[in-house]
Amino acid sequence: MIFRFLFLFVFLFIVELYAFQVFRTLLKTKWILLFYIAGSVLALIYIIYSISKYDPSVGQTQKSLFVMGFMLLVYVPKMILALTMFGEDIFRFGSGTINYFIDNDVKTSFLPSRRKFVSQIGLGLASIPFLSLIYGITVGKYNFKVIKQNIFFPDLPDAFDGFTITHISDIHSGSFDNPEKINYAVDLINQQVSDILLFTGDIVNAKAEEMHPWLETFNRLEKPKYGKFSILGNHDYGAYLEWKSNKAKEENFMAIKDLHRQIDFKLLLNENVKIEKDGQEIAIIGVENWGKHFDKIGDLNKASAGISDNDFKILMSHDPSHWEEVVKNHPKNVQLTLSGHTHGMQFGIEIPGWFKWSLAQYVYKQWAGLYENVGRYIYVNRGFGFHAYPGRVGIMPEITVIRLNKGENKI
Incomplete structure (x- = not known):
């Protein structure tokens, strides 16, 4: 030291x-x-x-x-x-x-x-x-952007052609200092009126109590027709603090998991749910955190139990390194993975359609936006909140709206 x-x-x-x-x-x-x-x-x-x-x-x-x-x-x-x-x-x-x-x-x-x-x-x-x-x-740390992304899948069930997903990630509630801006962002999420709302982890920086002042605010997130689902991120395990005892750490972890219930999200812990529409189904899979630089708690095999290789699958996995190391070549054939974690380092340059740069790209191969590998996609959300540096330059807080389309792959 x-x-x-x-x-x-x-x-x-x-x-x-x-x-x-x-x-x-x-x-x-x-x-x-x-x-x-x-x-x-x-x-x-x-x-x-x-x-x-x-x-x-x-x-x-x-x-x-x-x-x-x-x-x-x-x-x-x-x-x-x-x-x-x-x-x-x-x-x-x-x-x-x-x-x-x-x-x-x-x-x-x-x-x-x-x-x-x-x-x-x-x-x-x-x-x-x-x-x-x-x-x-x-300004930047609360300059929320709604990014809309169309993705095409030839094996998407017909009933889900046009199905919309609002995707948020990395809330980091312990960093917030402006209720008005967070309420505005919640309103912005509600305005998207998507079919389903998915949250890919890091509800706090470390402690459950950080979310307590914001429970009422996030309870205003309207429940779409097909539900609200979530997973854990690396910060949700309390791994970055020194705890007085293992019991205190475990109690905090249990309290963090319960936060999802308190804001009406179904937390998926290495498990899946089937979404049915007009007699057809897609699977939403949620794994615990799996990170190249973190404990590999996520278990895709366990989480996808009961799902066939031919089913259409959307995987929520907090850290995009999971996709790079495991998911993109996994025999389960996960068509779409949703991640967050990187925040785009909260600092970079983006000119949509032309140029994208951040220090994050030297750590993660997939760090912001849409990526594809032989018809399998990952979308990496730039994050809702902020951590460590209390701001954002060039890489703005993101609310993603993904539209699933039946058709040939396009990117």
Whole structure:
């Protein structure tokens, strides 16, 4: 633990040292520089102190969310400045080396002086994440988007042609701080008037009590004709906290599972239900969490008991790595999987139909939107809530409406 703090302190100190070079190059007024130094020192002390006081038995709180947001707001722009200055130092060192060997009688300093325009470029580049992070914290985290997706299946039962699913994921109720915005999002879900409502896990950050202030709000989710079904996500197991006892952890887990009942969702724990329409059926399968970087509790074989390979199946599995590692080549032939988990890292760039990028793509092959493998699909929801960073930049909170269509595969 001490080594971690030491490493963090050294890293931030180097970033601060390089970032200071920008302001020293651009600002010549001494008292302004002193003000910048004092502010930077106070910010660093506050961040280090707050991190040192983090209680792993409590987990994420509104204060820890604020600290994370503040740290990113301060240090992401400064890291851009540091990289800019470091790049200039490489150039300066190369230039100084060349000048030394060409003319070692030159009386000037080995390193050329810093160039003002490089610092100006660095400051301009740093302003982009700075302003983006402010937007993400103040607006982006509640900028709910309804994304509509048509998917075609040649083996879809005729009765379900045009069947609609509203899909939400990753509520993370412990992060909410604006009842008006959450009520708006619930209204937005109700406005979709889909045939079924599916929720793919992470109702809380860690503790059941986080959802208690929001039970009334989520009880306003109207029950569609074919029901409301849900599964658990990795955060629902209390795995990221230090518990006083196994009994306390188990009691919390039981309480989290009961939250689904309290908001009128049928929680599927490695089990399935059949949905009947006009004499035909599709199967809704719900597995517990299975993650490449988490305990593999989900059991597709157990969950799909009583379902034939030829039945049309919709699988709810929180972590999309389950699809990549198991589901897409499973003999049960799951036609559609619905996941969440990634949040798209809550930071990225999306131009619909043209470009999509996030750090999430370097961790998960399927991280946002629709993916296909030999006629089997997965849709990864970008998440309803937020976690760790109290905001969203470029990757907005999502309510998905999927329409099932009878026909040839299209993507």
